[in-house]
Amino acid sequence: MSAVDDPTDLTLGSEGSDASVAEAKGDEQIADLSSDAGDDRIDETIDGYNFAYLDENTKRMIRRAILKAVAIPGYQTPFASREMPMPYGWGTGGVQVTAACLTPGDTLKVIDQGADDTTNAVSIRQFFEKTARVDTTTRTEDATVIQTRHRIPEKALTEDQIIVYQVPIPEPLRYLEPRETETRKMHALEEYGLMHVKLYEDISRHGHIATTYAYPVMVEDRYVTDPSPIPKFDNPKLSNSPALQLFGAGREQRIYAIPPYTKVKSLDFEDYPFDPGQWPQACALCGAEDSYLDEIITDDAGGRMFVCSDTDFCSRRRAEQDAAATSEEGEQ
Amino acid sequence: MSQEVILRVEELTKLYGARVGCRNVSFELCGAEVLAVVGESGSGKSTLLNCLSGQLPPSGGSLSYRGANGHWRDVLALSEPERRLLSRTEWAFVHQDPRDGLRMTVSAGGNVGERMMAVGARHYGTIRSTAADWLRQVEIPQDRLDDRPTAFSGGMRQRLQIARALATNPRLVFMDEPTGGLDVSVQARLLDLIRTLVNQFELSVILVTHDLAVARLLAHRMMVMKDGHVVESGLTDQVLDDPQHPYSQLLVSSILQT
Numbered sequence: 001m002s003a004v005d006d007p008t009d010l011t012l013g014s015e016g017s018d019a020s021v022a023e024a025k026g027d028e029q030i031a032d033l034s035s036d037a038g039d040d041r042i043d044e045t046i047d048g049y050n051f052a053y054l055d056e057n058t059k060r061m062i063r064r065a066i067l068k069a070v071a072i073p074g075y076q077t078p079f080a081s082r083e084m085p086m087p088y089g090w091g092t093g094g095v096q097v098t099a100a101c102l103t104p105g106d107t108l109k110v111i112d113q114g115a116d117d118t119t120n121a122v123s124i125r126q127f128f129e130k131t132a133r134v135d136t137t138t139r140t141e142d143a144t145v146i147q148t149r150h151r152i153p154e155k156a157l158t159e160d161q162i163i164v165y166q167v168p169i170p171e172p173l174r175y176l177e178p179r180e181t182e183t184r185k186m187h188a189l190e191e192y193g194l195m196h197v198k199l200y201e202d203i204s205r206h207g208h209i210a211t212t213y214a215y216p217v218m219v220e221d222r223y224v225t226d227p228s229p230i231p232k233f234d235n236p237k238l239s240n241s242p243a244l245q246l247f248g249a250g251r252e253q254r255i256y257a258i259p260p261y262t263k264v265k266s267l268d269f270e271d272y273p274f275d276p277g278q279w280p281q282a283c284a285l286c287g288a289e290d291s292y293l294d295e296i297i298t299d300d301a302g303g304r305m306f307v308c309s310d311t312d313f314c315s316r317r318r319a320e321q322d323a324a325a326t327s328e329e330g331e332q
Numbered sequence: 333m334s335q336e337v338i339l340r341v342e343e344l345t346k347l348y349g350a351r352v353g354c355r356n357v358s359f360e361l362c363g364a365e366v367l368a369v370v371g372e373s374g375s376g377k378s379t380l381l382n383c384l385s386g387q388l389p390p391s392g393g394s395l396s397y398r399g400a401n402g403h404w405r406d407v408l409a410l411s412e413p414e415r416r417l418l419s420r421t422e423w424a425f426v427h428q429d430p431r432d433g434l435r436m437t438v439s440a441g442g443n444v445g446e447r448m449m450a451v452g453a454r455h456y457g458t459i460r461s462t463a464a465d466w467l468r469q470v471e472i473p474q475d476r477l478d479d480r481p482t483a484f485s486g487g488m489r490q491r492l493q494i495a496r497a498l499a500t501n502p503r504l505v506f507m508d509e510p511t512g513g514l515d516v517s518v519q520a521r522l523l524d525l526i527r528t529l530v531n532q533f534e535l536s537v538i539l540v541t542h543d544l545a546v547a548r549l550l551a552h553r554m555m556v557m558k559d560g561h562v563v564e565s566g567l568t569d570q571v572l573d574d575p576q577h578p579y580s581q582l583l584v585s586s587i588l589q590t
Contacts, residue, residue, distance in 0.1 A: 176435075189413045193450025197435070197442050200449065203456055204441055204478050269456040 052099040052132040058082055062100035062255070066246060069257035074219030075187070076170050081253040091124060091149055092250030094166035098147045101162055101246070102128065107135040109143035114151040114292065114309030121149070138312050150213070152234040154291050154313040157243035159260060165228040167249035170256060172216045172226040192224045195267055203272055212277070218265045219258055232266065233276050233292045239264035283308045286317035337398065338363050338536055339384075339504065344393035346379050352560040353379035357393070359555065359565065363503070364534040368551035368568065370541060370583070376560040377540045378508060384538060385425055385506045386415045400503060420450050424497035428509035430489035433496065434481045440467060440492055441477045447499045466495040470525060487518035491525065498529065507539045511546055523549050544587055548572055556580045 050056065058080075065079035084092040102108065108128050112121040116138040124147060125136050137143050140155040147164040157163060173183045176194050186194065195216050202210045215232035219225045227238055228247055238245065238258060245258040258264060268274040282289045284305040291313060293306040308314035339361040346353035354376035361367055369377045382388035384395065386407060395407040400422055410418065419425070427433040434443050444463040445453070453459050464477055470491040472484075481489050490510065497505060510526065511519040527550055530537055541547055547554050548568055555565040556579065564577040575581045 176438075185412075189416060191416065191450060193446055193448075196449040196454070197438055197446045200442050200445055200456065200459065201438060204439055204460070270454050271457050 049131055051104070052102045052128065052134075053084075054082065054096065054099045058096075059100045062096055065255045066097065066100065066257065069246070069255045070244070070259050072223075073259055073262050074223030074225040074256060076254040076256045078253055079255050081250045084250065085127075086123070088251040089168060090120060091147070091166035093248030093252075093255070094147050094149070094164050094250075095124060095127070095248075096250060097164045097246050097248035097255060098124075098128065098145060099132070101145055101164065102132050102134055104132070104134065106144045107137050107142055108132075109137050109140065109146045109312075110148075111146065111151060111153065111310075111312075112149040113294070114153075115311045117311060139316075140312055150229045150231075151292065151309060152230060152237045154288075154308070154310045156237075157241055159242040161243040163243050163245050165230070165245065165247045167226070167228040167247045167252075167254070169214075170226055170247065170249040170252050170254040172214075172224050187223060190222070192218075195224050196269070199267060199269065199272075203269070209268065209272055209274075215274075216267050218267060220263050221265075224267070225256060225258075225264075227264075231277075231292055232274075233278075235264075235266045235274070236276055279306060281306050283314060286314045286321065288314070288317060336363050337361065339398075339538075340394075340396045340404075341384065342394045344380070344383060344395060345391050346376075346383050346388065347391045352376070354383070354557070354560045357555075357562055359562075361504075361536055361538065363536055364530075365553065366530060366535075366537040366539060366551045368539045368541060368547035368554040369557060370544060370547050370554055371557035372542060372583075375557040377542075377557055379560075380557070381506055381508055381538065381540045385423065386410075386419055387425075397504070420447055421500055422503050424500075424502040424505045426493055426497050426505060426507040426510050428512045430481065430486070430493045433493040434489065436481050439478045439480055440472065440484070443481065443492060443496050444499050447496060451500055462499070463495075466499055467492075469498075469529070470495040485518075487514055487522060490514065490522060494526065494529070498533065498535075501533065502535070504536045504538075507537060509541055509543075510539070511541070511543065519546075526550060544572060544584065556583065 052059070062079055065077045069075065069077040081093065082096060084095055086092060086095070098108070108125065110116070110121045110125040112118040115121060128134055129136055140146070140153040141158070144160060145162045145164065146153065147166070149166045152163065171183055173186060173194060176198055177183050177186065186192070199209050199211070202208070211232065213231050214226055214229040215235055217225055217227050217235060217238060227235060240261055240263065241258070242260050244260055247256045266274040279293050281293070283291060283293060285307050288308055291308045291310060294309040296305050296307055297303070298305055337360045341360070342358050344357045345355050357380055359367070369380060371377050379388065383390040390408065396404050397407050398404050407415070425433065435446070438446070441460055441463040444466050445459040448459050448462060464474055467474060467477060472488055472491055472495070476484070481492055484492060511522055514522060523546060529535065530550070539547070539550060551568045553566065554568045554571050555562050556571065556577065557563065558579045564571060564575065564580045571580060572584055575584045
C-alpha cells in the first residue's frame with residue numbers, strides 16, 4: 001500500500017501540517033499584538049484574572065476531559081464544571097471549553113442561532129475580548145475557534161478550526177429514561193432500542209419523524225449522541241467534518257467530542273429514512289436556496305419573511321451581489 | 333409437553349445479612365411447563381423469582397439455563413451484557429404492577445415495539461404490524477394501538493404488559509402475581525388468556541402467586557414456600573388435593589370452600 005492510499009498516513013500528515021500552520025499563524029498574531037494593538041488591549045483587561053478567565057489548573061482539567069472525549073467519540077466525559085460569570089443555560093459549558101482551547105494567537109467567532117449580533121453571541125465575544133485579548137471575527141473562514149449556540153455555519157469548516165457547541169442536556173436518552181445510572185448502563189452496553197421508541201412515537205403520532213432539532217445521531221457506530229439543539233438540517237454537516245467538534249454542557253458537567261473525519265449517522269427507520277428538510281422558498285434577502293432559514297414576523301397582519309439564520313453567510317452574499325451589480329453598472 | 337429440562341436450579345440461596353430470603357432451593361423446569369411458587373407474604377417467593385430472573389445476585393447455589401441453541405449456560409457466570417440480552421430475547425418478566433413493566437408515557441404500539449427495536453428491528457411498518465398483531469392476541473382493540481397505557485384500564489394494562497413481554501417470542505417467562513390487584517371477573521379473563529398463550533407458544537413459566545386458584549388453573553407443578561424454604565413440591569393437583577406438609581395443609585384449608 002502506498003503512503004497516499006493509507007488513510008492513517010494521510011491523517012497523520014495533515015495533522016502535522018495543521019500544527020505547523022497553527023504555530024505560524026500564532027507567531028504572526030502574537031507579533032501583531034505586541035506591535036500596535038497590544039497596548040490598548042492590556043488596558044482593557046481586568047487585573048487579577050488569568051488568560052481566558054479560568055485558572056491554569058482548571059483549564060488543564062478541562063483539556064484532559066477534552067482529550068478523553070476526543071479519544072472516545074460521542075462518549076460523555078464528566079468534568080468538574082466551574083461556576084462562570086453567567087447563568088446556566090447561557091453557554092457556561094461552551095465557554096469553559098472555549099477558554100480551555102484558546103491560545104493567544106486564536107481568532108474567535110461566536111454565534112447564537114447563526115447570528116453574530118445577538119445578545120448571547122455579543123456577550124460571550126466581549127467576554128473573551130476582555131479576558132483573553134484574542135482577535136474576534138464574524139467571518140467564518142477567518143476564525144480558528146467558533147463557539148456556537150445551536151447552528152453550524154453554512155460555510156464549510158476546515159481542518160484548522162475547532163467548533164464548540166453549547167449543550168443544555170447532553171443525554172439523548174434523558175426524556176425516555178430519567179435514571180442517570182440506567183442511561184450510563186445503556187450507553188455502556190449499546191442498548192439503544194429506546195432511542196428508536198422515540199422515533200416510533202413520532203411517526204405513529206405525526207406520520208413522520210417530527211423531531212426537528214437535537215436529532216439523535218450515532219457516532220462512529222458506537223455512541224448515540226445528542227448533537228445539542230442544532231436543527232436537523234445541520235446534522236449532515238456533523239459527519240466527516242474536517243473540523244474538531246467539541247460539546248460542552250456546564251450544568252450537566254459533561255464534555256463530548258466528534259473528532260475530525262468521524263462518521264455520524266442520524267438515526268432513522270428503513271422505511272422512514274432521515275430527512276434534513278428544506279424550504280419551499282429562498283432567503284428573502286440574499287436569495288440563497290441551500291441555507292437554513294429563520295421565519296421573521298414583519299407585522300401583525302400575518303406578514304412574514306424567511307431569511308438566512310447565518311448572518312455572516314447572508315450579509316456577505318449580499319455584499320458580493322451588490323459589488324457585482326456595481327461593477328456591471330460600471331462596465332455599462 | 334416437551335420433556336427436556338431447560339432450567340436447572342441447585343441449592344439457590346439468598347441472604348439479606350443474617351436474614352434469609354430463600355435457602356437451598358433446588359428444582360428443574362422443563363420446556364412448556366408451568367411451575368407455580370406459592371406461599372404467604374414474606375415467604376421468599378419474590379426473592380426467588382428475582383434471583384432466577386437475574387435481577388438479584390444470589391448468595392449461593394447454581395443456576396443453569398439451556399438456550400434455544402441447545403447449549404447449557406451458567407446464568408450466574410454470564411456477563412451483564414449477556415444477561416441483559418438474554419432477558420430481552422429468550423426470557424421475559426411480567427410484573428404484578430403493569431406500571432413497572434410498561435412505559436406509561438409511550439403508546440401501546442411503542443411499548444410492544446420496544447423489545448423488537450431493542451434486538452435490532454429497524455423497519456417501522458414491520459414493527460407496527462407485529463405490535464398490532466400482538467394487541468389482537470391479547471384482545472386489545474386495534475384502535476387503541478396509539479393510545480398510552482395511562483388511558484387503559486387495569487386489566488388492559490396487564491394484557492398489554494403480557495403482549496410486550498411476548499413480543500420477541502421468549503421461551504421462559506417469569507410472572508410475579510400477574511393477576512394481583514385485578515377484580516375477579518377481569519382476573520378470570522386474564523387467566524384464560526395466559527393459559528391460551530402458554531399453550532399456543534409452548535412457554536415455560538415460573539409463576540409466583542399467593543392465590544392457590546391461580547396455581548390450580550395454570551400450573552402443572554407447584555412448590556410451596558415458607559420462611560425461605562421449599563416445604564413441599566409436586567404436581568399441582570397432588571399438592572392441592574393431598575397436601576402432606578402441615579403448612580401446605582394450612583394453606584389449602586384456609587381457602588373458603590364453596
